[in-house]
Amino acid sequence: MARIRQDRLYRQNSHRWPQGRAGKKDSRYVRRGVLVKTVTKAVIPAAGLGTRFLPITKSMPKEMIPVVHKPVIHYVVEEAYLSGIKDILIITGKGKRAIEDYFDLDKNASGNEMIHSLDEILGRINIYYTRQKGVRGLGDAIGHAEAFAGGDPFAVLLGDTITIPPCTMALGSIYEKHGKSVIAVEKVPRDMIQNYGIVATSDDTRKDAFVIDDLIEKPVPEHAPSDLAILGSYLLTPEIFDCLREVTPDRKGEIQLTDALRILARKETVLGHVFNGRRLDIGNKIDWLKANIELALADPELGPHVEEFIRRLCP
Template sequence: MTRRIRKAVFPVAGLGTRFLPATKAMPKEMLTVVDRPVIQYVFEEAREAGIEHFIFVTGRNKSVIEDHFDVQVELRDTLAKRGKFAELEALDGQMPEAGSVSYTRQQEPLGLGHAIWCAREMVGDEPFAVLLPDMIMQAPKGCLSQMMDVYAKTGGNIVSVEECAPEETSKYGIVGKGDDVPNGFEVTAMVEKPAPGTAPSNFYISGRYILQPEVMSILENQAAGAGGEIQLTDAMLTLHEKSPFFAMPFTGSTYDCGAKSGFLAANVAFALSRPDIAPGFQEALRDIISRRA
């Protein structure tokens, strides 16, 4: 019997140096896509998938993330007094339930694997999800919800994957493709940034994981890997020896908001998906493009 996934870990301790100077005083996770921060999209994806406990691994200068997911009494009172009930309802709708959010701190930037390990006491002896906050997904059914469907049939560990061009495998963590399972396939290998021509497939891990709790004890003793950091992929390779891994090809669009081009593309895509914004925004885009043609 597979154990239900109730908890999700969000590693949000990164410095966001690629977005300086914007991220000098603001966490990169709080940069806005249209009218909400990047982290809000990822949180909502997890909540849609049935997550009940949201665990944020933070660092210095990240307290604004905690404030974002807290009640702002003065703001609520001001909106109510001004009769802005639609805005008030929107704010209330994005709030987590009381007691459902926890925070822990990664004191040093020792890698993604170390950030996940910092959440070990909150995760406990339960399988859990990991959502990388740089990656936001757009689909009628969220990426983690799609993964939950696969997990219900397979158990074990799940990673979301997408396909890249064969010549681009050196940019990603690549998995080997084994036997098919419902809406996915068994993972036969995991290779970090293989050179073109040496990769076991062109399916790359796209920032969503469901992991069994044994990965925490592996991370506790994991030696530093690429870049001198504790890599989650290295721990997953060890876990793979004891526990099956499956991959779920994500049906939807992914935007890497850790890169400027991906962040800008996300703003365009999500703006065009909004009926209240799309008509005027399309006209503005056409005007900009025509003037640069």
């Protein structure tokens, strides 16, 4: 598992590394005799190749593909900000420079309301970047965040997924109650189970947070322990990094985060949270089109025009 030294990371809007447990700005409190830290860090993996969007992704990162007014990753950073995150590490790779350019402050476009709103967010958070040398799985990408985490808990938000309302906000609240890693899950149809990581539990899933017994990566439906699929939003304790080092690469040579979470669940309590909101997965063209239609219909300015257009198309 590759480790990234602090001097190999860089960021914008700040000149100091985010302070961890020993830092003066460390925010934590005691709940039920346990020291719990407020979650202020997030990791956004954005090194994927976006092959499902070829040929568009020959020259554009999939995270920069627009959904109505904004690129996908703009929504993701907004979710992190609304969830109380102050420091964000975006893990990039080959051909992803446009992401870094997008999150530069833009003094020449101050008259644009959306850019002004983005600049306000950028003035209140720190964004860091590091590169994943080759695509070796989500687990490998998360492993690059060890120095950034600095022994603190952190959220993980996928760079091509939008959740409404912000799922990270709910996970942060659960962590602050229990001090344990939390994985967001959602119910999926039985015929879709083989496309997801699935959790096993003997606990009551109607609770806000239930104990996860095991995790299975893309099981066949008849052998699946449940219909609760991993959503792609996580709140992780720093113990995940030791677990990642124990993972054996799969047949593709990739380190899977699900395998590390499985190890973590054997060592300590890992919680699940059933997310009942909307998840917009921009990982393929059909879901991207659906997300554009849904968010355009919800937009006060565009909604009436889009609705009228759809009525004409489908009389």
